[in-house]
Each structure stands twice: as C-alpha cells, then as structure tokens.
Amino acid sequence: MGGPQVSEVQGFVTESLGRRGRVPEHLLQHLIAVQQRFGWVPPVAVESLAAELDVTRTQVRAAIAFYAFLHERPRGDFDILFSDNITDRMLGNRHLLARLAKQLGMGTHETRADGRVTLGLTSCTGMCDQGPALLVNGRAVTGLTAERIDRIAALVGECVPLERWPGDYFRVEDNVRRRGLLLSNADADGAGLRKLVDQGPAAALAEIERSGLRGRGGAGFTTALKWKFCREAPEGDRYVVCNADEGEPGTFKDRVLLTSYADLVLEGMTICAAVVGARRGFIYLRGEYAYLLPHLESVLARRRAEGLLGESILGQAGFDFEIAVHLGAGAYICGEESALIESLEGKRGVTRKRPPFPVVSGYRDRPTVVNNVETFLAAARVVRWGGYWFRGEGTDQSAGSKILSVSGDCARPGIYEYPFGTPVRRVLIDCGAERTQAVQVSGAAGTTLAPAEFDRLIAFEDLSTAGSFMVFDQSRDLLDMVQNFAAFFAHESCGFCTPCRVGGALLRNLVEKVAAGQASEHDLAELRQIGGVMRQTSYCGLGTTAPNHILNTLDKFPDIYRRRLRSADYTPSFDLDGALSEARAIAGRDDDAAHIPETLPTTAGAAV
Amino acid sequence: MSNHFTLDGRQLPFVAGQTIMAAAQAAGVYIPHLCHNPDYAPHGSCRVCLVAVGRRQVSACTTPVTEGMAVDSRCESIQANRRAVLQMLFAEGNHLCPACERSGNCQLQAVAYYTGMLAPHYPPFFPRRPVDASHPDFIIDFGRCILCELCVRASRDHDGKRVFAISGRGLASHLVIDSPSGLLGDSDFAATDRAAHVCPTGAILPKHKGFEHPIGERLYDREPISKVGDLRAHEDEVDGNE
Amino acid sequence: MSDKPRVATVSLCGCFGCHMSLLDIDERILQLVQLVSFDRTPLTDIKTIGDCDLGLIEGGVANAENVEVLREFRGHCKVLVAVGACAVNGGIPTMRNQFSLRECLDESYVNGVGVYHPGIPTDAEIPLLLNQVHPIHEVVKVDYFIPGCPPSADTLWTFLTELLAGQPIAFPYTQIRYD
Missing domain, CATH: 3.30.70.20 (Alpha-Beta Plaits)
Incomplete structure (x- = not known):
C-alpha cells in the first residue's frame, strides 16, 4: 500500500530536471514524465517542481488540473482510457468498455479498489481508421474486438506488464489508400534542403510564395506570408513550431505523416528555420501519440548524424537548427496555435489575446511560425519541386492537394490525398461509402453535410478542412453524433471566455435533454440562440465553431430533434419527479403524493 | 495620418496602438466591461465589451483601433x-x-x-x-x-x-x-x-465593512455605471477606507 | 362577471415580501382595483384559481406543492410573471443548494440548536422538498421577469400599468434592482 517513497519521487524529479532543463517552460514535460513514471503526480513532486522552476505550487496544480492526462490522485497500475469519438462509438466502444469493466469486476469510470486498474473514456485518440481504440498507460491499442478485450482483461488480471502484451495490440497501420501530389513524391532524400542551401533562403521563400501554399490546419493562412512576417521581424530569437496536436475528432493524417514521412516534415521545419532565421524548433506532439516519441527521436538523431540538423547543417557555417519534441497531455484546445504556445511554455493551454499574433510574439514572446505537420511536408516538397509543380494541382485559391482522414461508415477508412477541388462525392465513392446519410467534414468543429451537398468541393473557398472526414450511413441516428460532439466541446473548452465555458455546457445539457425525450420547441430555439451567441462572441476558434454541428443539424436534419420532442411547447429544465428522490428516501415515502406527475399543464391554454 | 475612427457614428481620435476600449475611455465614451481594468494588461475573457466592426464582433479591450475603423457599440445585436x-x-x-x-x-x-x-x-x-x-x-x-x-x-x-x-x-x-x-x-x-x-x-x-453604506445609497443604485464609472474610481468609498 | 382583466397572485417559496411591496403602492391600489379584478390571491383569500389574464408568482420552487401550484397558475393564466428575486433566480432559498437535502434537514431537525425531539418529519401531509430550490422558469414558461428583493412598489406599478395599457414595459434605471 501507499504511494512511492518520497526519496524516489524526489530522485526522479531531480533526474528529470537534469535531463530536460530547469526553466519554467519545461514544467509540463516534467509533469508528464512524473505521471508516466508513477501513474500520478505525487504532492512531493509538485513541491519539488515548484521550488526548482520558480513557479507556485498552485500553478503546478493548476496545470495538472487542466490537462486530462495528468492526475493529482493515483490512477490504477493499468490506466485504460477508451477513445470516445463518435466513430469509436459507432464501432461499439461502449459495449467493449462495459465488457471489460464486467470482467474486471468494476465500474466503467473508476479505479478498482485494489488500485490495479482504472477505466474511463477520453476524447478521440486519432485511431478512427482502426478503432475502436484505447490508451493503456498512454499507449494506443487499436482494432479492439470482444476477444481482444477478454484477453486484455486476463492480462490485467495477471498483472502482465505492457512490454509482455502481444505486440500486435500496439500495431498502428498507416492505411494510406490514395497517394496524390505529396505522398507519391515523398522520397526523403534531403533534396529540398540541398536546394535551399544552393539557392538561398530567399529563393526558397519565393518558391513557397509561388506555390500558393496555405496552412493545412484548416484556417488556410498563406504560408509564405507567415514566414515572411517572421523573417522580417526585428533581430533576435525566433522559433519554428510544428503543430502535431492533431486533436480534431476524426483526423489522424498527422499520425501517418509523422510515422512514415517524418523526414519530410522535419525538412520542411528546417527550411522554414533557414527562411525565418530560427535556431530552435519544436514539435508539439499530442499526448495520444506519445508512442511516436522514440521514433521521432531516432529520426532526429539520424538527421543530426547526417548533417541535416544541428550545427552547420549541410556544412553551412551559421546554419544551425535544433528540434525538440514536446508532448501534450490531453487538451484539444492546444491545437489552437496560441494555446499551443502557452502549453509549450509549460502553462495551462489557454488561448492568448490576439493581436499580437504568434508570428510577431509567440514562444517566449518572440516571433514564432506555427504550422501544421502537413504544411511543413508540403513546404519541403515545394522547395524541392518548385512552386509551379505544386500549384499545377488544385484550384485558384486552393493550390495543391489535401490529405484527408476518412473514417466512419465506409469500406476502406484511411488516408486519402486529393487535389483541392475534389467533390465530396468522389471521396465517398473511393472509400466505399454506401447509403450515406451525412458527412462531417473537418471534424466536430466542421460542417455537417446532407446528401444534397455531396457535390461541394474540398477547397478553402468551399469546404475548408483540416482533413477529418467522417461518414454516417442511413442506419445512424445523427443525434448520437450531436451528443458526442456537444459533450466533447463542453469537456475541451479551456474555460477562459464566458460564452464557450458556459454556453458549451448549456448546449451539452440541452442536447442531453433532447436525447432523453424531455425537450420542447422552446429548447430548440434555445439551442439556436446559445449557438449563435457562441459563434459571434467566443474568444477563439474553439468556441466559435463548437456550435456548428448543432446549428447545421438543426437546419439540415431537423427530424433528429423533432421526433424526440415532448408534445408541450415548454418543458422543465430538470426531472421534476427525480428531484424528489432525496426527500422520498429520507421520508421513506413512495405514495402518490410523493411523486410529481409529468402531465400537468406547463403553458398557457393547456388546461381545459 | 489623421488617426480618427468612428464609434457609434461619432468621430473620435486615437493614438496608434490604442485599443478600442482605451480610445473610447479617453474620449469619455463608456463601453461596458468586466475583466478590463486599465491598470492591467487587457484580457478579453468576459466578452462583455463586445463591439461590432464590420460584420465581426470583437472585444473592445483587446482590439487595436485602425485608421477609419467604424465601430458600433450600441446596435441591438451587440446589446443582445x-x-x-x-x-x-x-x-x-x-x-x-x-x-x-x-x-x-x-x-x-x-x-x-x-x-x-x-x-x-x-x-x-x-x-x-x-x-x-x-x-x-x-x-x-x-x-x-x-x-x-x-x-x-x-x-x-x-x-x-x-x-x-x-x-x-x-x-x-x-x-x-x-x-x-x-x-x-x-x-x-x-x-x-x-x-x-x-x-x-x-x-x-x-x-467588517459590509453595510457602512445602506442599500439604496450605493454607487450604482441611482445612476448607471456609464455615468458613475468603474469601482476603480470609487475604491475608498466602496471598501470603506478613508 | 366583470370584463376587467383577472389577476391571480401567489407566493411559493418566498417571504411574501413581494406581496407586501405590491401593497406599498398605497393609494394607487384604488386605481388598480378599477383596472383589474382579483382571482386567487392572498389579498382575496380565494383558494383556487380560475381562468385569468395575469398571474403574478412570488417565490421559487422548493417543494412538490410549489410545482403543483405553479403549474396550475401556468395552466390558467394567459400571462405569467416572475415577481422578485426568488421567482426570477431562486433567491435566498437557493443558498440551501450548497448542501444536500439530508444535510439541510439534519441541521434543522436533528442537530440544530434547540431541537428537543430530533427527527425529520415524514408526515404524508407535508409536501416533499425538492433536492434543490429552482427559479420558476425552470418549471414553466414565464412571460415577464421583474427582479428585486422585493421589486419596489414603483417597479410593480410601472409593470402593471404599462402591461394593462398594452404598452411595452420600460422600467426607468432606478426601477431595475436585483437587491
């Protein structure tokens, strides 16, 4: 019984401080290391880190409370979190969780009394093409089946350490189904970097400009412009950050790019560094992809050995660039670039005020380029093959290709690369989707499409997308999707601004009320009103896009709401009879007068 | 180079780098706010100081004024x-x-x-x-x-x-x-x-200072905050200090 | 039957302060009875409600009987008004929402100072308490809200005269108060 020895924790913290550094920016990385080592962050670790890093213990605790994968209480020896994206639900994750809980003799959201195992749910883990999936002590297990669950129950029961679990449980497939401009020209020969050195950074920037490349994270800011702003910033340090916090439900392309195309991503970052004059870069890797860390570290080490990274890159004196991988710890908001920078600085991932934009004042208040994984990869290819090569595909406003993460109701989920301007229908045909009822483009924050819209185009000027593409066939109840997304946004709001923090929770509660068959027309009007306020007034993109799925489905699929309404035009906001439960228990009563009937009138004119 | 913008149709001056809130306050125009206090860096979290700039609604406390900007602080959609x-x-x-x-x-x-x-x-x-x-x-x-x-x-x-x-x-x-x-x-x-x-x-x-001023005779009991100003201007009164 | 608008009033989980404030309109009450006729209200002591044009609700919803009465009012009133802080947001009684119902009852009937025969009453005649106290708009649709603890007599007068005259309700600044 009892936690780890105080001296053991202190020793580990001291070692971590020695290895990762003693600046406040490293707080989050230390906390993640402690969490991974001990299964929680013991108080002595909080005190040691606060003392060593010149932060208050409250700031340390506040960070722990912010990130879903950090805990101030011990978790089970096996900390098992089922991915709970709607695509996981469609593949039966809830049944599998219940099955595992039953076999382990515990509830679905708790730590077992003996401390052996914790069960729970987590936001989308980026394995939608091979779900249902779970994380055990931060490691992804894919392709869950009843048999696999039974075996996991046995492994946990026998206390078998993860290193001795069957290796294929942890296998993550790339599932690249369609290679386009980038993925079919992906040889990692360092040619882009050589061309940069031969022709100079200005020429590289000119190619990027010529290509028309825009950010692949969804917002579509012109990449050359961003780099140029940073390049032209006053003297001093500047930074290059690769946003690999791929948290948008249903997207997993960055997982594949970092697995099989890491060299090109790193090359793109290095080119960017040369263009903007940065000497340090970061990959902010979402905690769910922590399993990629050893792989990325080895690629970084090899590139250093090959002279493609580090000091005097390709023998060029003064061309120095180093990349460190920083882990996230379960916070969707950190995909927003200013929240990502806060997190990179070791703090709670709360959005920053803009302006100034990161390109003017980012990491450590210095000019910082933050780009998506796919953007860096594309940039590397553009410098290698030229801007015209890139813009030979796509549309006027959307040059090149887009890599989509396709999941849901289709025969062949996986990665598909298309020229921009490709209609949704084409993707559906290619992935083997049939009887499609709806497509959710660009994740939970994106657009819900009805069949009448399947001729719309994947392009910034029509359907701007970070790449998530979730398919729902006619057997699905889309309210399940709405419930899933509404709970997701309420869970992932950073809490900084009022409309997102409170409005998100109000929306979730109203959607639950609809699902429970207790809602009225009034509640549908409320959903619209709150959604509208959030869209117009929220501080950052999370809040402004969070109501999209509700507003879209209210317009395009009104029946998923209407068929569940109670007949009244106004219904109570809580379960009236349920609200007498404590009093009934205390008084030991269950007579008629101890209940509130559902049927009394609640609006004018309803009484005869 | 004239450094002017319009707020609810009124032309007001501004200094480069000033936020809408700061420029409005300098001109004596009230924009409601909660998390903003000029003694501290703008925050932008409460969203009460929303104003309309074109079709967008932005927080006045964090948005810099630009030349010729037209800001609407009174339209019904902002108030709502x-x-x-x-x-x-x-x-x-x-x-x-x-x-x-x-x-x-x-x-x-x-x-x-x-x-x-x-x-x-x-x-x-x-x-x-x-x-x-x-x-x-x-x-x-x-x-x-x-x-x-x-x-x-x-x-x-x-x-x-x-x-x-x-x-x-x-x-x-x-x-x-x-x-x-x-x-x-x-x-x-x-x-x-x-x-x-x-x-x-x-x-x-x-x-120990709760009711030094009776209800009905407090700061905002008789006149709106747009006239009375923030608590900041009345601190001694409110906290009961001399 | 008079063709004057019929008005009903009730205090749910309130202190009758809002009703007292209504009486504070003083001699204007003579004008009011010219304008309306009263149905169920503590002012007339009529115990059951008939069809009404206007229902004024004081107090929040704290027990099963409050729910029943509130729904009766909603069913019989064309226009329903939340009068005062407790009806509007639950008011002072919601301070018990910081505790479980068991804690509240234990404090009152078991552990409280001066309790002689400890024990939580279970008589079936006593309406059961809700787990929490709620504002009335959580139970029924509310057409107008008049804040204040209580709303001043002038506030109530403004509301009643403008509503009865068919005008939009516009309170001067000093008549909107939450305390």
Whole structure:
C-alpha cells in the first residue's frame, strides 16, 4: 500500500530536471514524465517542481488540473482510457468498455479498489481508421474486438506488464489508400534542403510564395506570408513550431505523416528555420501519440548524424537548427496555435489575446511560425519541386492537394490525398461509402453535410478542412453524433471566455435533454440562440465553431430533434419527479403524493 | 495620418496602438466591461465589451483601433449578445444579490443593469463552492467569482505575490489560492494588496465593512455605471477606507 | 362577471415580501382595483384559481406543492410573471443548494440548536422538498421577469400599468434592482 517513497519521487524529479532543463517552460514535460513514471503526480513532486522552476505550487496544480492526462490522485497500475469519438462509438466502444469493466469486476469510470486498474473514456485518440481504440498507460491499442478485450482483461488480471502484451495490440497501420501530389513524391532524400542551401533562403521563400501554399490546419493562412512576417521581424530569437496536436475528432493524417514521412516534415521545419532565421524548433506532439516519441527521436538523431540538423547543417557555417519534441497531455484546445504556445511554455493551454499574433510574439514572446505537420511536408516538397509543380494541382485559391482522414461508415477508412477541388462525392465513392446519410467534414468543429451537398468541393473557398472526414450511413441516428460532439466541446473548452465555458455546457445539457425525450420547441430555439451567441462572441476558434454541428443539424436534419420532442411547447429544465428522490428516501415515502406527475399543464391554454 | 475612427457614428481620435476600449475611455465614451481594468494588461475573457466592426464582433479591450475603423457599440445585436453573456455569468455562479454585501457597489450587477438584464434566463448551475473566511481581513466567496483574473493579474503584476491562479478547465475552471492549505489565511495575501481591491463582483470582500453604506445609497443604485464609472474610481468609498 | 382583466397572485417559496411591496403602492391600489379584478390571491383569500389574464408568482420552487401550484397558475393564466428575486433566480432559498437535502434537514431537525425531539418529519401531509430550490422558469414558461428583493412598489406599478395599457414595459434605471 501507499504511494512511492518520497526519496524516489524526489530522485526522479531531480533526474528529470537534469535531463530536460530547469526553466519554467519545461514544467509540463516534467509533469508528464512524473505521471508516466508513477501513474500520478505525487504532492512531493509538485513541491519539488515548484521550488526548482520558480513557479507556485498552485500553478503546478493548476496545470495538472487542466490537462486530462495528468492526475493529482493515483490512477490504477493499468490506466485504460477508451477513445470516445463518435466513430469509436459507432464501432461499439461502449459495449467493449462495459465488457471489460464486467470482467474486471468494476465500474466503467473508476479505479478498482485494489488500485490495479482504472477505466474511463477520453476524447478521440486519432485511431478512427482502426478503432475502436484505447490508451493503456498512454499507449494506443487499436482494432479492439470482444476477444481482444477478454484477453486484455486476463492480462490485467495477471498483472502482465505492457512490454509482455502481444505486440500486435500496439500495431498502428498507416492505411494510406490514395497517394496524390505529396505522398507519391515523398522520397526523403534531403533534396529540398540541398536546394535551399544552393539557392538561398530567399529563393526558397519565393518558391513557397509561388506555390500558393496555405496552412493545412484548416484556417488556410498563406504560408509564405507567415514566414515572411517572421523573417522580417526585428533581430533576435525566433522559433519554428510544428503543430502535431492533431486533436480534431476524426483526423489522424498527422499520425501517418509523422510515422512514415517524418523526414519530410522535419525538412520542411528546417527550411522554414533557414527562411525565418530560427535556431530552435519544436514539435508539439499530442499526448495520444506519445508512442511516436522514440521514433521521432531516432529520426532526429539520424538527421543530426547526417548533417541535416544541428550545427552547420549541410556544412553551412551559421546554419544551425535544433528540434525538440514536446508532448501534450490531453487538451484539444492546444491545437489552437496560441494555446499551443502557452502549453509549450509549460502553462495551462489557454488561448492568448490576439493581436499580437504568434508570428510577431509567440514562444517566449518572440516571433514564432506555427504550422501544421502537413504544411511543413508540403513546404519541403515545394522547395524541392518548385512552386509551379505544386500549384499545377488544385484550384485558384486552393493550390495543391489535401490529405484527408476518412473514417466512419465506409469500406476502406484511411488516408486519402486529393487535389483541392475534389467533390465530396468522389471521396465517398473511393472509400466505399454506401447509403450515406451525412458527412462531417473537418471534424466536430466542421460542417455537417446532407446528401444534397455531396457535390461541394474540398477547397478553402468551399469546404475548408483540416482533413477529418467522417461518414454516417442511413442506419445512424445523427443525434448520437450531436451528443458526442456537444459533450466533447463542453469537456475541451479551456474555460477562459464566458460564452464557450458556459454556453458549451448549456448546449451539452440541452442536447442531453433532447436525447432523453424531455425537450420542447422552446429548447430548440434555445439551442439556436446559445449557438449563435457562441459563434459571434467566443474568444477563439474553439468556441466559435463548437456550435456548428448543432446549428447545421438543426437546419439540415431537423427530424433528429423533432421526433424526440415532448408534445408541450415548454418543458422543465430538470426531472421534476427525480428531484424528489432525496426527500422520498429520507421520508421513506413512495405514495402518490410523493411523486410529481409529468402531465400537468406547463403553458398557457393547456388546461381545459 | 489623421488617426480618427468612428464609434457609434461619432468621430473620435486615437493614438496608434490604442485599443478600442482605451480610445473610447479617453474620449469619455463608456463601453461596458468586466475583466478590463486599465491598470492591467487587457484580457478579453468576459466578452462583455463586445463591439461590432464590420460584420465581426470583437472585444473592445483587446482590439487595436485602425485608421477609419467604424465601430458600433450600441446596435441591438451587440446589446443582445452582451446580455446573453451576462446571463451566462449569472447562471454559472451563485449571484444572490439580496445576500451580497457588494450589492449596489457591484460592477457585475451594474453592467447587467446597464444592459437591461431582467433575469438570468438560463437554467442556473448552482455550483457548490465553499466560502473561505480564513483571512482576518478579507473573505472570498468563490460562488461569485466570474474568472476575470483581475486578482490574479494584480497579485502577480502589481503585488509581486502570485497569490491567485485559475485551475481546472471548462466549466470546472475555478479560482485557487497559493498556500499550503489552499486557504487565503495561510497565503501571503494582505489587505493592502492591490489584488484585494480589484474584484468587480462580491467574490473578494473586506470583512467588517459590509453595510457602512445602506442599500439604496450605493454607487450604482441611482445612476448607471456609464455615468458613475468603474469601482476603480470609487475604491475608498466602496471598501470603506478613508 | 366583470370584463376587467383577472389577476391571480401567489407566493411559493418566498417571504411574501413581494406581496407586501405590491401593497406599498398605497393609494394607487384604488386605481388598480378599477383596472383589474382579483382571482386567487392572498389579498382575496380565494383558494383556487380560475381562468385569468395575469398571474403574478412570488417565490421559487422548493417543494412538490410549489410545482403543483405553479403549474396550475401556468395552466390558467394567459400571462405569467416572475415577481422578485426568488421567482426570477431562486433567491435566498437557493443558498440551501450548497448542501444536500439530508444535510439541510439534519441541521434543522436533528442537530440544530434547540431541537428537543430530533427527527425529520415524514408526515404524508407535508409536501416533499425538492433536492434543490429552482427559479420558476425552470418549471414553466414565464412571460415577464421583474427582479428585486422585493421589486419596489414603483417597479410593480410601472409593470402593471404599462402591461394593462398594452404598452411595452420600460422600467426607468432606478426601477431595475436585483437587491
């Protein structure tokens, strides 16, 4: 019984401080290391880190409370979190969780009394093409089946350490189904970097400009412009950050790019560094992809050995660039670039005020380029093959290709690369989707499409997308999707601004009320009103896009709401009879007068 | 080069780099706000100072003015959104004005009056948040905290103490105190701290001074905050200091 | 039957302070009875409600009987008004929402100072308490809200005269108060 020895924790913290550094920016990385080592962050670790890093213990605790994968209480020896994206639900994750809980003799959201195992749910883990999936002590297990669950129950029961679990449980497939401009020209020969050195950074920037490349994270800011702003910033340090916090439900392309195309991503970052004059870069890797860390570290080490990274890159004196991988710890908001920078600085991932934009004042208040994984990869290819090569595909406003993460109701989920301007229908045909009822483009924050819209185009000027593409066939109840997304946004709001923090929770509660068959027309009007306020007034993109799925489905699929309404035009906001439960228990009563009937009138004119 | 913009149709001057809020305040035009206090860096979290710039709604406290910008602070959609944001704040916390010593001197209440809010509208959350009365001079009622972070900023940026922080996320975000027990009485907090005097609600209150001014004769009882100004301008009156 | 608008009023989980404030309109009450006729209200002591044009609700919803009465009012009133802080947002009684119902009852009937025969009453005649106290708009649709603890007599007068005259309700600044 009892936690780890105080001296053991202190020793580990001291070692971590020695290895990762003693600046406040490293707080989050230390906390993640402690969490991974001990299964929680013991108080002595909080005190040691606060003392060593010149932060208050409250700031340390506040960070722990912010990130879903950090805990101030011990978790089970096996900390098992089922991915709970709607695509996981469609593949039966809830049944599998219940099955595992039953076999382990515990509830679905708790730590077992003996401390052996914790069960729970987590936001989308980026394995939608091979779900249902779970994380055990931060490691992804894919392709869950009843048999696999039974075996996991046995492994946990026998206390078998993860290193001795069957290796294929942890296998993550790339599932690249369609290679386009980038993925079919992906040889990692360092040619882009050589061309940069031969022709100079200005020429590289000119190619990027010529290509028309825009950010692949969804917002579509012109990449050359961003780099140029940073390049032209006053003297001093500047930074290059690769946003690999791929948290948008249903997207997993960055997982594949970092697995099989890491060299090109790193090359793109290095080119960017040369263009903007940065000497340090970061990959902010979402905690769910922590399993990629050893792989990325080895690629970084090899590139250093090959002279493609580090000091005097390709023998060029003064061309120095180093990349460190920083882990996230379960916070969707950190995909927003200013929240990502806060997190990179070791703090709670709360959005920053803009302006100034990161390109003017980012990491450590210095000019910082933050780009998506796919953007860096594309940039590397553009410098290698030229801007015209890139813009030979796509549309006027959307040059090149887009890599989509396709999941849901289709025969062949996986990665598909298309020229921009490709209609949704084409993707559906290619992935083997049939009887499609709806497509959710660009994740939970994106657009819900009805069949009448399947001729719309994947392009910034029509359907701007970070790449998530979730398919729902006619057997699905889309309210399940709405419930899933509404709970997701309420869970992932950073809490900084009022409309997102409170409005998100109000929306979730109203959607639950609809699902429970207790809602009225009034509640549908409320959903619209709150959604509208959030869209117009929220501080950052999370809040402004969070109501999209509700507003879209209210317009395009009104029946998923209407068929569940109670007949009244106004219904109570809580379960009236349920609200007498404590009093009934205390008084030991269950007579008629101890209940509130559902049927009394609640609006004018309803009484005869 | 003229450095002018229009606010509700009035042409006003501005200095390069000034926010809409700062330029409006300099010209004596009131834009309702809660998390903004000119003594501290703009924050932008409460969203009450929304104004319309073209088709976008932005927070006046964080948005720099640009030449020729046309800002609308009075249109009905702005007023309605401000009201909705205030209603969310009232529904989120435990704002029981009749039981609050700050009532009448409360900026949250005053701004709600200003926008014509008659009711919180949304189903209340009734968060369970215990009161911290451990400090000899001050009390904290966490149920009234609107997460504006003014005490966090004042303690960190002015007092040099970092007594306060925000913990958790989403609706579970909450104010925490840096002391071994988590109680205010065990922290470095002092009545003379700036952090003790910047709360726009009744969350951080001096003890023993509650009813020196009777209800009905308080700051915002007779005239709106647009005329009376922020608590900041009336601190001695409100906190009962000489 | 008079063709004057019929008005009903009730206090749910309130202190009758809002009703007292209504009486504070003083001699204007003579004008009011010219304008309306009263149905169920503590002012007339009529115990059951008939069809009404206007229902004024004081107090929040704290027990099963409050729910029943509130729904009767909603069913019989064309226009329903939340009058005062407790009806509007639950008011002072919601301070008990900081505790479980068991804690509240234990404090009152078991552990409280001066309790002689400790024990929580379970008589079936006593309406059961809700787990929490709620504002009335959480139970029924509310057409107007008048804040205040209580709303002043002038506030109530403004509301009644403007509503009865068919005008939009516009309170001067000093008549919107939450305390």
